[in-house]
Amino acid sequence: MIAKNPTFTFVCYLFKENENDINKLFKLVKGQSVINEYDPIEVKNDNFNNIQGFIKKTEPKEPKWTKKLKTVFNFPKIENQSNSFLFFITVKNRTFAFTMGYSYHSINKSKIVQDFGIKIAANELDMYSIKAIDARRLDYNAKLKRETTPNNDFMSSFDFDKNMELLHSLSGTTDKSTFSKSLIGKDSLKVITELNLDLINDFCINLLDSYNKTNFKTNGFDFIENLKIIDFDEEIKVAHEKLKERIVNKDKSLTLIQPSADYYDIDSYTIEYKNYNKKIDELNLDTLLLFLEQNNLRNNELNLKDLYININLGNKDEPVKQSIIELSYFEYFIKENKKYIFTDNKLYHVKTSYYKIIDKDLEEYITKELKDLNVIAFNHKNEKGELSEGIYNxxxxxxxxxxxxxxxxxxxxxxxxxxxxxxxxxxxxTKNKEFICIKRYKNSSQSLSHLLSQCIVSCELLINEKKYRDIINKSFYNVHSIGLFDDLDNINKNEITYIYGIISKKEILDLPFFSKIALRQSIKNIVSSGIKVKVLKIDNNS
Known part of the structure; x- marks a missing residue:
């Protein structure tokens, strides 16, 4: 009987071209490489002279739960210890890292190919061989979700919106791959494979060949090209500078995001900057800005590389440390009308043709005038001198x-x-059966999200609930002594218009890209019901 090759579960990363200096492939924490926490491990023979291994042994520690329960129980001596190992291998002048334990936290993520794992998964898997996805919603709250199924299923069976969500992780099984039946792709690639380690060079070459394929276009994942990951250091540096500007200027278009779907047991967070720290229950921009202001840190001297969020997990003794750069989401334009999205320390360029399609779809609905109505400009304040949508209405x-x-x-x-x-x-x-919902755009997608929700909910109830139509009729009758609908059981949907009234300072309706996508989808939902839609651009003269 021929002996089977051992089965390995590998998590592997590919580093960018010409990034072969091992010292630079470890993460920097407070300016120091964490390579100093590892000991090199010697390889056994010259066949592996392109491989370098490193191990980290932590000191045994008493678990948190014993400390808390000592007043009740007389525990024997109990200690936990976790060891981490990783090795680097260079093939065809490209360096890979294979991580075990928690060593993936030590990888310098700024040096890796960010779409390595997800692109291989999209190239190797079909649309009907998917077992799980992670997706991040691209709007003001940037929600991260995970969906799993026990067996391979069609991609269409998952609650994934390719127009509103970024595919964060893709996993499934396949018999077609030459190197693994089971794949989980994100920035890294996790594989379960039977492998003779003497052939690990060939294994890495297969990974590299798979990454360079374009099978994803015919496998049903062509949408991933709409957002292209940018690996150029200079452009990423610009993104980091724009992130700092947003923090210093208290720009509400910046959102702090959920770290990872893997961290389901988050107890709290600790903001850390050099010698300053503060424990918080919720991670959001307001708590971050308050911390910086209380310690006089929100200024141009702020160094983002020293600003960390420690994620305190209920099931681990040690917190997970992540840079604020890894936990930020925002959008921006640069020269030549290029649109960029920065999230999870990844920079995405929005495909220009994709962006133009969204703008063109919205153009037919946008207006600055309404028949029989005097659409006044917004410049309304309450008694406290604060701008007020209520006073405007x-x-x-x-x-x-x-x-x-x-x-x-x-x-x-x-x-x-x-x-x-x-x-x-x-x-x-209005008497013309126009339902106008008005919100002021404040450089944040949050208020617009509320606007879209208000229109959708109201429209659904108008169509489906007679009592709702009766309330509308009575409300109008109380003012104008006439109802809006003659027959509450049979309304003419073609006579009804829902109007998204958006107060904006710019001459054109300039919204965040994914707010435009959400607006387009909301419009499509209402139009598909037979009701008309307009987008009213209201001038902001404040």
Missing amino acids: DDFSIKNSHIVINLDKQNFKNIPNRPYDKIEICDIL
């Missing part, structure tokens, strides 16, 4: 009182299918 309804009612802040309860929700029908309702 009051003024809008007064100047158009012959044809509208003001429903701003009028929340209705006990709607069927939503008995516990408070529903706001719209801000302004």
Whole structure:
């Protein structure tokens, strides 16, 4: 009987071209390479002279739970110890790292090929051989989600929106791959493979060949080209500078993101900058800015490489340390009208043709005027001198009182299918059956997200709930002594228009890219129901 090759579970990374200096492939923490925490391991023979191994042995420590329970239990001496190992191999002038234990935390992520694993997975897997995905929603809250299935399934069976989400991880099984039946691809590639280690050079060559394929285009993953990862250090440096500008200027277009779907047991966080630190329960921009201001750190001297978030996990004694650079999300334009997205310490260029398609789709709905209405500019303040959408809605309804009612802040309860929700029908309702929902764009996608949600919920209830239509009729009748709908059982949807009123300072409707995608999708959802849609651009003169 022929002996089987041993089965290995490898997590491997590919480093960028010409990144072969092992000393630079370890992560820097506070300016120091963590290579100093590792001991080199000698290889056994000259067949492996292109391989270097390193091991890290941690000191045994008493577990957290014994410390907390000592007042009740008389424990014997209990200590935990975790060891980490990684080795580097250079083939065809390209260096790979294979990690075991927690050694992946020691990799210098700025040196790796960021789409290495996910591109190989997309090249090797078919659309019907998917077992799990991680996806990050690209909007103000940048939610990260994970979906799994016990057996291979079609990609279409997963709740993944290729227009609104970034594929963060892709896994599945296949019989077609030459090097592994099971693959999990993200920035790294995790494989379960039977391998004779004497052939590990050939294994790495197979990985490199797979990465350079374009099978993903015919495998159904062509959408990953809409967002292309940028590996050029100079462009990444520009992104880091723009991140610092946003922190220093308290720019609300910056979002702090969930670290990883792997960290499901987060107890708390600790912000750390040099000798300063503060424990927090929730990770968001406001808590970060407060920490920096309290310690007089929010200035041009701020060094992002010294700003860390320690992720305190309930099931681990040691926190996971991540740079603020790894936990930030924002978008920006640069010269030649190029659109970039920075997230998870990765820089993506939005494909120009993709961007133009979104703009073109929205153009037909955008207007600055509405028939029979005086669309006034926004420059309205409350008694405290603060800009106020509520005051604007009051003024809008007064100047158009012959044809509208003001429903701003009028929340209705006990709607069927939503008995516990408070529903706001719209801000302004017109005699022409126009449901106008108004929000001011404040350099953040959050308010726009609320606007889209308001329109979708109101539209769905209008179509499906007679009681909702009755509330609308009575509200209009109370002001104008006439109902809006003659027959509550049979409304003419073609006479109804939902209007997204967006207050914006710029002449054109300049929104974050993924807010435009979300707006387009929201419009499509309403239009598909038979109801018309407009996007009203309201000038902001404040």
